[in-house]
Amino acid sequence: MKVLVTGAAGQVGVEVAGMRDDSFLVDGFHRRLLDIANRDDIERRLDESAPDLLVNCAAYTAVDRAEDEPKLAYRANAEAIGLLGQACATRGIGIVHLSTDYVFDGTKDAAYTEDDAPNPLSVYGASKLAGEEELRRATDRHVILRVSWVFGRLGRSFVDTILRLAVERDEISVVDDQIGTPAPGASIASAVRAIAVSVMARDDAWGTYHFSTTPALTWCAFARKIAAIGVEAGLLDSPPAVHPIATSEWPTKAARPLNSRLDASKLEDAFALPPSPWEPRLRAYIEGLAKPR
Numbered sequence: 001m002k003v004l005v006t007g008a009a010g011q012v013g014v015e016v017a018g019m020r021d022d023s024f025l026v027d028g029f030h031r032r033l034l035d036i037a038n039r040d041d042i043e044r045r046l047d048e049s050a051p052d053l054l055v056n057c058a059a060y061t062a063v064d065r066a067e068d069e070p071k072l073a074y075r076a077n078a079e080a081i082g083l084l085g086q087a088c089a090t091r092g093i094g095i096v097h098l099s100t101d102y103v104f105d106g107t108k109d110a111a112y113t114e115d116d117a118p119n120p121l122s123v124y125g126a127s128k129l130a131g132e133e134e135l136r137r138a139t140d141r142h143v144i145l146r147v148s149w150v151f152g153r154l155g156r157s158f159v160d161t162i163l164r165l166a167v168e169r170d171e172i173s174v175v176d177d178q179i180g181t182p183a184p185g186a187s188i189a190s191a192v193r194a195i196a197v198s199v200m201a202r203d204d205a206w207g208t209y210h211f212s213t214t215p216a217l218t219w220c221a222f223a224r225k226i227a228a229i230g231v232e233a234g235l236l237d238s239p240p241a242v243h244p245i246a247t248s249e250w251p252t253k254a255a256r257p258l259n260s261r262l263d264a265s266k267l268e269d270a271f272a273l274p275p276s277p278w279e280p281r282l283r284a285y286i287e288g289l290a291k292p293r
Contacts, residue, residue, distance in 0.1 A: 001200055004051040005029065006036050006084070007058030011152030012098060015189030016055055024193060027051065031058060037080040042087045053196050054088055056081070056097045059128070063102070064253040066124040073123050078130035085138025094141040094199055094206070096192055101148035101180065103129040106257020111216075113263045114146075114208045122254035132208070143195055144208040145188075145267075148260040149222075152185025153285060158219070162226045163286070166240045176220035176244030180260030181213045184281035191273050198271050205270050210262035213278040220244045229283050233290040 001024060007013040008028030017028030027049045035041045036058050046054070060066065060076035081097060088095045102125030103118040120126040135142050151157035165172045191211055199205050217225075220242060227239040247258065268274045 002051045005055045011185040013057030015185045054095045063124045067253045070123045073127040077127035081131035082134030085135040089139035096143045099146045101260040106259040111261035111263035147211045149180045149182045162223045171241040173243045173245045174220040174223040182278040209267040212262045212264035212275045214275045233287045
């Protein structure tokens with residue numbers, strides 16, 4: 001099958017594009033090569049590539065800055081998704097689109113299912129929810145895959161921030177009342193490929209799904225694990241003291257959901273993709289940083 005990947009320079013997109021082989025042909029485009037908010041650009045690239053499926057990994061992800069730039073956030077996360085969906089629909093192309101746990105308010109005591117009502121707390125979350133709605137209106141042949149706490153080998157993820165602070169400081173403070181499951185970009189990409197292959201072979205699996213890993217933990221606990229592996233890998237001489245704080249002690253412009261856990265039962269039932277442990281991917285990523293270049 002042939003796949004066109006947008007946002008191919010991001011943490012997930014680069015991993016999906018890197019999975020190309022003889023049975024999974026990939027055309028990857030970053031934003032300088034394909035503006036997903038430009039209808040003519042989208043249609044030209046789709047006609048040139050003629051893919052069976054489009055995987056959209058492009059998004060406006062500056063959560064706090066979105067509070068001051070709502071038009072930019074909605075242009076990339078909502079209006080552009082409608083354009084992608086419309087262009088794919090007229091060409092009979094399926095689409096897999098990445099969304100986020102930020103569509104929920106985080107007040108539920110358990111993991112969120114696909115049937116739970118969204119209630120975003122931020123402009124970013126609202127723009128991503130609007131993008132989901134635009135895609136559903138544009139085409140039935142879509143998969144919306146909600147993910148949370150993404151980290152990978154590009155960009156500045158939480159993992160990179162903690163490793164940098166651990167070098168600079170003996171003590172750091174990290175929020176301990178937000179809970180979720182870290183999602184390695186490579187793990188998401190593997191799931192995307194499996195979904196892509198499956199939906200092209202059947203017509204009953206389109207819809208909205210949640211991706212998750214195991215186990216769930218707080219940002220503070222995740223930071224401690226990052227630091228511990230950093231020491232084992234030789235990146236750090238010793239781990240910093242990681243102090244737990246409440247979200248109220250670390251104010252941000254955009255509100256974050258306290259509970260980012262996503263129930264992936266539907267994904268497992270439909271595609272045989274149970275939640276995988278995130279620690280091996282984290283360890284491999286940190287050990288890779290420690291290797292001489």
